[in-house]
Amino acid sequence: MQIGSIIAVFFVVWWLCFVAVLPIGNQSQAEAGNVTAGTDPGAPVAPRMLRKLLLATALGILFTGLLFWALTNETLHHYWNR
DSSP states (O other): OOHHHHHHHHHHHHHHHHHHHTTTTOOBHHHHTOOOTTSOTTSBSOOOHHHHHHHHHHHHHHHHHHHHHHHHOHHHHHHHTO
């Protein structure tokens, strides 16, 4: 597989992981009881974006690796093509 295809697959998998990781551990301003004037009450108090970016990257690498392993595994090819 070409490097451009691998990058494209990784980007799609990373984006799916990022969207899945975003709501983990969030607490809204309304839940915390400290709503800043002029902001949405549903806005997170501490979004911790760096942690979520790193987690999405780790999961993206893991799932992309598993996907390419599954696509190149001979045992799985024999099972799928029975």
